[in-house]
Amino acid sequence: MSAPVSFVEVCNDNIILAGFKESGVILQLIAQGLTFTETGESLFTRGRLNNILCSHYGDIGVAITNISIESFSIYGMNEISIPYIDIWYNGVSGVFNPDEDKLFVRVNSVFGNKIDTYWYDKLSGKIPSYPIFTIPIPSAAADLTGVKQLAITPDGNKLYVPARGTIEVYDAKTGAHIRSIANPNGMATAGIDIVSLIQHSNATPPSLSCVPGAHYADDQTVNGRGVDPNKGVAGKDTFDFRVIYTGKNSIEPTVFLSVDATTTDKKISYSMANYDTAVSLYGNLDTSGMDPKYRNGDYEDGEIFFLQKLFGKGKYDYHFEAISGGETARLTEIGSLKFSAGYSSVAFIPGLKASRLYAQGFIFEDQIWEPNENGDTEQLSLDGNGDSTDVAIYTKTAPDKGLLDEANIIPDPTGALQENFYKSFIAFLDDLKSDGTVNDWRALPYDWRLAFADVLAGGKGIDGKLYYDSSYATSTPYIFQELRDLADTSDSGMVTIVAHSMGGLLTKKLLADIEDNPNHPYRDLLGKVETIILVASPELGTPQALASVLHGIGEDIPRNLGFFTSRGTARALAQTMHSAFDLFPSDAYLSRVKDNGGASTTVISLDSSLAYLTDPSFDGESVLGYYRTFFGGTEITTASALKNFYRGDDGHADAANDDLIHPKLLLPDFLEEAKTLHERIDGWDTDYDNDGEPDSRVVEIAGWGIKDTLKGLRYVGGAVGSDSSTPSVIPSELCTGHESGCTLDVRPIFTTDGDGTVILPSAIAMGEETYFVDLFTYAEDNFINRSHASILEIDSLRNLIGNIIEEKENPIQYLSSVYNKEDDLPKDLGGAYLRISVHSPIDISIADANGNHVGISASSTLERTFYDEQIPNSYFLLFGEGTYLGVPVATSSSYALKIRGTGDGFFILNVAEERGDTVNKTQTFVHVPVIDGMEAKVSLSSIDDLGELAIDEDGDGLADVVVFSDETQADITFDALVSLVENLDTQERKELVKKAEVSQQLFLKGNYEAAYENLLSLRKKMRKLSETVEILRIVAMIDVLTEKMPAEHSDKDHEREDPKEHLGEDDEEK
Template identity: 35%
Template sequence: MSKTKHLRLLFVLSIFFVVFSFTPKTFAIGVMTDFSNFQTNIPSGFFTNNNSFGYTCPTGIPASDLPNWEPWWNIDGITVRNDSFSGTTTFLCPSGNPFITATDFPYYFTHIDGYINHFGNSQYPVDWAIPHTFAYNLQKNDGTGTVFYISFDYLGGLIPPPPVGCVTDCFSNVLFLPGLEASRLYEQRLDGTEDQLWEPNSNNDVEALYLNPDGTSKNADIYARDIIKETNTPFPTGPAGQNIYKSFSDMMDDLVSSEKINEWKSYAYDWRKDVADIVNNGTKYQNDTVSLVGTLQSLTGSASKNGKVTIIAHSNGGLLSKALLKKLQDDKVAGRNNLIDSVDVLILVAVPEIGTASAVPAILHGYNQQILGGWLMDNTHARELGRNMLGAFGLLPSRAYIDRVNVSPVAFIDFAIPSNATTKLVQAFGSAVDSYDEYKSFLFGGEGRTDPAINQTNLPINLSQNLFSNAENLHNNIDNWVPPTDLRVIEVAGWGLDTIASFEYYPVCESSTSLNCTFTLDERPRFTSNGDKTVIAPSAHYMSFLGNAEKYWVDFKNYNTITRLNREHKDILEVDRLNNLVKSIINGEEIVLDTILKNTEPIDDSNRLRLSIHSPVTLDAYDVDGNHTGKICPLDNEFCYTEENILNSSYLEFGEGKYINLLEDQMSKVKLQGTDVGTFTYESEKVFPDGTSNISSFVDIPVTTQTQAEITLNSGTGLPQLALDVTGDGITDFTLTPNADFDPITYLQIMKATIDSLDLNKGQIKAFDKRIDGIIKAIQKGKIDKAELKAEKFKKFLEKKLAKSDPKKPKPKKLSKTDAQLLLDMLNKLLDNIN
């Protein structure tokens, strides 16, 4: 064998040891001089002609016949060397000599006894702290005749051969476990036809999925059948028929049709249930109950080319897989079965292993669970569905999450003067939940709150302590699960999309007079880019944090920018680079890393904008190409839907607030449109790559249904500037710069412009303008008391107008009660801020 071939083999081995080691480590490349651990643990009896462990020494093959034989090395199931014999020798493995000797490895790989040259001091990395399996195979290159086989690990343990008949592509079958809400649910109608309940066609379908307080289904006849490869929502919500598992399923089908694997199965399940219940009791299908354990077992043994199964799990399916494997591990210890030995690889994709912070507002408020703007499922129905859903409770942050993640999932703000909206929360928990006990107490309403009305989604419900205890037991069982040493675990996390890390309760003024403000509870999210829009990476990488898995990242920011798509958590298995990783693992090939699939945490080099508005105003963002992110409400339809066409952007409605997240270089402009009378506060937070940020605000800007505004970034300062069109005539009336504090002068000038737009006679407008000018002058002179007095006089005038009964025939160009109320509300807001 030539020197070039020797070097090529070493190169392949070096790649293997770097990429496929079970434990993430930094390897030093150097001369390996001590292999005594390997050498001394191989028993001398290993080198006899004993085929009881699959070892057969092929004696007596003449040199003239060697070109008809094909040898290959296989390391940890990965073929790392294919070669053909050349040269001359008398016999391969002559009688009395070993197939491979301890002194040969890793200096020699003795294809032909005495033929391969000494590798000498060739350099390559190897981690001897973990086991590796080495197999040598030899068969005639036409695929016929005896397969000579030997397999061992570096500690000297012998490995049984693969199933008889498998020579090449001896790859595992695959079991796929989908995420929450990614299996379709059905029931039979009275007329015998089938009704698909999930995905829902209306809120009535959601109601049919409601559960009892103990977590059991109110309708015992609901069954599962198939995973959602492509959504079949009845109305277009952007791309019709969104792919969820289609590309992944197509890839798996190709692996079967190309005979790389024998079979793959997906296991659809009723995701409303606790994963432990699914493991122990299976899932109801139309005609029978399908066991998860039985489904796994059906893929093992002779059904698989190598007798093994690889489990691939997405999102909640990862919790299901860990619960399954923990049970099988316990079964082996108890002597019930050894089924866990048939699982060789576990691939966890975007799994909230220790929970996700976004599950807290989702269950307490129905946050961000709308489908088609509430037409198919609104927040109210989503919260009622989640209230008793054990599957959803399993996604709540666990004790490990509270201990591991350095951001509290819940925070609270109150004012110096108690608001009575968040006051009890602050008194009970301080400014943030900072312990697991406090977190549980908050979920259960420990500050003394009562359950709100069903439609009061701005107020949190109290969670069931019994259902939470069930989820708590689940995480106590699986969070710190240690897989068998021969089970390879790979974790993949999404990165680069703004993901909820925490949410904050704060008081908001619901109605006001000049004397006080009536506050109500509101909430707003806090984000991190270290996630996939649903799950943060520290949760998806928890097993590697414990030292039990390899970890990878899918860089969504790069992927979406390159492909012009907007992939995220729910459709991460549509990402081709991720599917390539899965296929490489199944096929025993090298994992190819690039700018999208990475084995180190991506570096964020972009400024991010997090925009929010709290008011009766729409919020819409556009990039330079006119792509839109915001809410679409077609005039000819009764539903609205969210559009997120700007790359790596998101639109959310959370409580009374509206939020848009996007990269700074993707923003061209933001448009606002008034939908009612009041004021709006617009906030733009710029987050820098190092995590620091600054906030620019436009505070308490008066708004009516005519008001329009456009916000752009100043090319010189990079700060936002707001062009305000008070009357909606397309002409900018004011150009504003950010101001974190209430600006009474600007406020009154906008109020004056609002008065000028009313349908009043010139005399009335002039009189009202004079009143406003008087208040402005008093403030400019620092005479706040005098300004308040003038505002109060104007208020009394308006209140008298409102107290009068409506004339039978309203006179044209006179102040209407609607306009009077508008001006009165504006004056109250002014007085609230200057008092």
């Protein structure tokens, strides 16, 4: 200290604050005996420093300068509040009332003197900008720096103010003048204080003092400690009260704790036990660090009394009292100490793409996520290192601005095209705060494009905006700082983290980082996180991330408005997005997740139809043959094989930017960083101090029952390969039947065991305390689909989270669709399910009897394509070159299935009926001709209704041709043909039946050529009749039977007609 100290103030814990008047500097010292040591912490005030006060309740100081009143934290010396004094006035001195909820500040000027009275928050140290009332006072003798020029009585009722020749007395609660006390010698009074007069005797008077030791919280009004902890979880944490009694050994004292519940005004006293006599009865009493003299039975050198007790939710005042031989003692002598029992405040960390992102335009702000045009997503682009090309992109702190509460990318007053994500959850947390269940909650949005390290190091707040780019450096990273503040201001002294989706991985990462760094600036958070609630978190990764990064599939938010961003743009963004790679299935995923009945899970499958596909990179060898040699099979199930595939180590070429079918090659550095992340967090737990017990409660909540949850990718040959429901070898001539020949396609492998994005085992990887949400049953009961992105819109899930926050013993009691055991999930789903996929130029849709629609929406325009999933538990998905939809098998009225041609060529239709993930039946239509405008309609209840398609080729509403599925064709016989013809209602029935029977007899005799010719004749006669569905069905059956003729007797003179040439056939015979 080179400059002379103007004055000092002594605070708690031997902290001394030295004030320098002219420079306005406050320097922190620590007293050790007669030695004073600088701590290195200091504060520069805004004006000329005149006085300092120390609050006894918290570690707060107040500096009074000539222009301001500045509260600050004593530990850290950080500013808290800075109300400014009226112009022309000079701050001189101040005093707290005993309860420290008011601050009186004396200010002087040539225009008159006054006392400004402020509300004061003793917990936070905040002082409002304006006083609650002002007391005019006479002029002072002098403005003496560092001198106390105000005093207040111990009961807080009277305020004493020195003046010229008098001491003025005021009512401290109203400011009214009470009286003047004249100085007998007429001298001016400058300083003033109030002290107690105590009559001393040789006997030891009873007294109470606080227990020294580091285990107790710094919440006292005297220099000592009273309870550990000073904040705790209501009904869960035990509050340990301790006090030292000193008195005569000849008299046994009665020591008790007096508690006042400030929220209910209920007062009660509890008798405290002598630590020395009770230690044998309490095996868990902590005596570490305790001076033995305080438990040796000698009251004259002090004995510890204690009480351990749970408390319900509330804020409490307390003090200690002792009675000994008619004498009493109280701690504190004036006022009370404080503690609170309650529930932890809540921090909500959203998932991938669930924080809105903005950019400032030339005039207006532009929301670029969610996007309403492709250019918005292009603006989000990242460079090769994963850094934003636009460093000024930001999110916002306000929950309804920083979080995806609901889709807002298009104006839609009806709400028909909207989808809620966090809207109800935000309202739920607001209610928890407003009804006092928790003190506070905050959303922690972030720039989800960036690496976790950048997110955790960033978050600079400027006027409600949050910048996470490294160019906006901050010493107080937003997420860490908010977590600490929520904990410190909560009723329990703790914080509960609710993390959705990728937010769970980010939560694990931030806590692991603290744990791994003993010098982490937020190390204290390890003891302040009470509960971590992971909701639908892909802890071990998800195959959905592969579809996104390799092919740009599944990047639409909201899902049914998925075409505001092109898949090419979405894939380009994901290619350099660290967070996308962090969601890849990890090594732990591959070792823990098992396909139904299998020893492993197949993330990438190579279909047998790839035998008909070649690639220039493979030197003319078929794709299937090459991969069989390279990978040793057609199922990629190991980490090393996946790595080879991602990087192109197998030799396959990188896809062009506009080629969304072939997989892109991935950046090795990004893959390695994701691997390193998962190596740390996949085995992470909350046993921070390695004592074998978790230090934070971890709750995992998984969604289940969504039928289009992706568990793998299947690469097939062209539009004619098999999908996951019909694994069959497709003849090579079908591959070459198309103009383009055989081409690659990528198709989904689905499972019910997930929430639409996350496979269930990945969402419960830690397995400590798990809950399961039955999304399938929820949709049935509530007539609305909820999946991964909108899972927090489910009321029973929100109530589960609320029950966990409130520490309820059975948090799922009375909650529907929520279970605490995986075995309780209705995995048979109570009924069958239809999966339908189509390939080539057709649209397909389904509607139920109430008009609920699944497919391309009628609200679509030329510029924007929307789609519907209005039937409960339905899905509609464009994937690779195909369209996929699913609905439960109809149990009452039938569905209306509609197929419409959008071009010329051929189509493939696959239909599977399954229970759980087990396929029971299939119907497959392969190589069916299609022309633009063609329609087919089927009344559909189950897969048995799809044995045939009646196709209207010319759009006149009448069927022109009937096509059988492969499975139906296999069952067609001459007996079936004869039976159908016999049921015709036509005059030519007998002749037609005779021809059919003759054909059958010739076939049975082996006279195939004659049977074949007879069938052709029968077909020609059938075509002369009116083209009813019955007639067309018989014609189709004849076509099937002729194709079944042994090859040497089938000259193929009759082939299936090209649909364009069908109209007008046999006109010359009519």
